[in-house]
Amino acid sequence: MREKLARWIVILLLLVTVMGVAAAWKARSDEGILHARLPEHGGWIPGDLRATVGQPLTIRMTSDDVTHSFAVGQMDMQAVNINPGEMSEVTLNFDRPGKYTFYCTRWCGADHWRMRGTIEVSGAGMEEPVKYEPPLYLRLGLDIDAEHHAQFLPSQEPSAARGARLEHRLPQQYTSWEYYISHSPSSAWQELRNDRSLSDLSDAELWDLAAYAWAQHSPPEAVQTGAGLYKENCAACHGETGDGEGVFANELAGDTHALDGHATTTPTDFSDEEHMLGAAPAVLHGKIIRGGMGTGMPYWGPIFTDEQVWALVSYLWTYQFNFSMEVTQ
Amino acid sequence: MKHWKKILFWGLAISLGLVISLAPMPVKATSSNQKLFKIQASRFAFSPAVLAVNPGDQVTIELVSQDVVHGLSIDGYDLHLVADPGQTASMTFTAGQAGSYTLRCSETCGAMHPFMVGKLQVGGNDLLWRAAGLALLAVIAGVWWKRV
Ligand SMILES: [Cu+2]
Ligand SMILES: [Cu+2]
Numbered sequence: 001m002r003e004k005l006a007r008w009i010v011i012l013l014l015l016v017t018v019m020g021v022a023a024a025w026k027a028r029s030d031e032g033i034l035h036a037r038l039p040e041h042g043g044w045i046p047g048d049l050r051a052t053v054g055q056p057l058t059i060r061m062t063s064d065d066v067t068h069s070f071a072v073g074q075m076d077m078q079a080v081n082i083n084p085g086e087m088s089e090v091t092l093n094f095d096r097p098g099k100y101t102f103y104c105t106r107w108c109g110a111d112h113w114r115m116r117g118t119i120e121v122s123g124a125g126m127e128e129p130v131k132y133e134p135p136l137y138l139r140l141g142l143d144i145d146a147e148h149h150a151q152f153l154p155s156q157e158p159s160a161a162r163g164a165r166l167e168h169r170l171p172q173q174y175t176s177w178e179y180y181i182s183h184s185p186s187s188a189w190q191e192l193r194n195d196r197s198l199s200d201l202s203d204a205e206l207w208d209l210a211a212y213a214w215a216q217h218s219p220p221e222a223v224q225t226g227a228g229l230y231k232e233n234c235a236a237c238h239g240e241t242g243d244g245e246g247v248f249a250n251e252l253a254g255d256t257h258a259l260d261g262h263a264t265t266t267p268t269d270f271s272d273e274e275h276m277l278g279a280a281p282a283v284l285h286g287k288i289i290r291g292g293m294g295t296g297m298p299y300w301g302p303i304f305t306d307e308q309v310w311a312l313v314s315y316l317w318t319y320q321f322n323f324s325m326e327v328t329q
Numbered sequence: 330m331k332h333w334k335k336i337l338f339w340g341l342a343i344s345l346g347l348v349i350s351l352a353p354m355p356v357k358a359t360s361s362n363q364k365l366f367k368i369q370a371s372r373f374a375f376s377p378a379v380l381a382v383n384p385g386d387q388v389t390i391e392l393v394s395q396d397v398v399h400g401l402s403i404d405g406y407d408l409h410l411v412a413d414p415g416q417t418a419s420m421t422f423t424a425g426q427a428g429s430y431t432l433r434c435s436e437t438c439g440a441m442h443p444f445m446v447g448k449l450q451v452g453g454n455d456l457l458w459r460a461a462g463l464a465l466l467a468v469i470a471g472v473w474w475k476r477v
Binding site: 038063065066067083084085106107108109110112231232234235236237240246247248 | 393394395396397398413414415416417436437438439440
């Protein structure tokens with residue numbers, strides 16, 4: 001009787017030890033692995049990582065469902081694909097402390113953009129504290145949520161190339177950066193129209209001059225960068241042709257969002273002249289970095305550099321203006 | 330029934346049956362056509378899932394993903410498409426030999442991913458016609474058998 005009991009106890013103890021070792025081993029092998037899941041199934045697990053300046057951070061990653069990928073916002077890096085059943089690895093170097101955002105770059109549903117996490121980087125480099133600067137639209141006192149309608153519309157697509165032939169007539173202030181960011185094309189056109197010295201030019205010629213002025217801040221390289229970013233990050237909602245008919249547009253139309261309870265709207269149609277020609281570049285810039293706060297428009301502030309956001313704005317103008325310098329007519 | 334009649338009957342029936350099931354179909358309109366398919370991929374189906382083409386057709390497939398990253402490959406063809414939502418992917422190829430080829434999603438897209446399939450049907454649906462022909466032959470033979 002006693003012997004039997006002892007035997008059972010030994011077997012039980014052995015079992016417990018084996019299970020304990022197995023659990024520990026599994027935890028160890030799972031440690032430090034970043035799991036990517038559809039946002040509705042948890043997104044990044046864990047969602048907060050830590051690193052130290054000067055110490056490379058190596059992350060091993062795998063997907064628990066579909067194709068995802070990993071990139072850090074505002075960092076010049078190649079996104080790393082994360083496939084189910086495979087292990088990917090990335091090594092990051094931080095030379096400045098702060099809070100970084102990492103995100104998924106392969107669309108994985110209408111909520112894909114919510115698939116973001118943070119990397120808290122501590123360490124030296126704090127000597128020069130990062131100055132807080134309010135975003136541009138606040139500094140300019142712009143309300144980016146206000147309705148904006150163009151009061152004047154062109155009768156044909158304005159052409160920067162045609163405008164360039166009248167360049168000598170364009171007063172200098174219209175081509176400045178300050179003017180560009182704070183004026184909608186429609187209001188710029190109105191000021192040109194009210195300018196006595198230009199009264200001999202036709203309405204269409206003034207639109208061409210406006211397109212020329214806008215082209216000064218939308219060089220081909222910026223437009224190209226913007227087009228690439230648009231394709232990867234915006235087309236799923238705003239449509240591959242900018243018409244607001246992306247594959248997720250229907251899902252956003254008048255939907256009450258499951259994840260945050262907000263009522264979403266349809267994505268902006270960038271080919272809509274009345275809407276776009278009434279928007280100042282700084283308004284578009286502000287909307288892109290801050291997002292729609294519940295409308296369905298994501299915030300991209302932590303993801304893109306300022307240069308990238310302006311490149312996107314430049315690209316959006318190509319739905320209204322012909323920036324090509326070859327004259328066609 | 331006389332012996333030679335029996336032989337004639339079976340001989341005729343079998344050879345007709347062979348002709349129906351094996352005879353090459355008259356080649357219809359060999360001029361290759363251009364066919365365009367816009368396929369919507371969503372978890373876990375292609376729509377449309379069946380593509381009917383003829384041998385020699387220039388087939389263009391545009392793959393539009395509606396939710397997550399999907400892919401498309403066709404058994405027997407060395408082709409591969411990957412479509413992210415918002416980035417339509419497209420390819421053009423020439424349809425080869427008649428037959429039925431399976432379309433497969435080539436990017437893991439969730440639990441039911443292995444069942445995300447479709448079909449490339451090259452050539453008219455011969456099989457159906459041949460089966461109908463054989464059935465008809467059987468009926469006629471049956472009737473004739475009774476008569477004689
Ligand atoms: Cu993802
Ligand atoms: Cu799939």
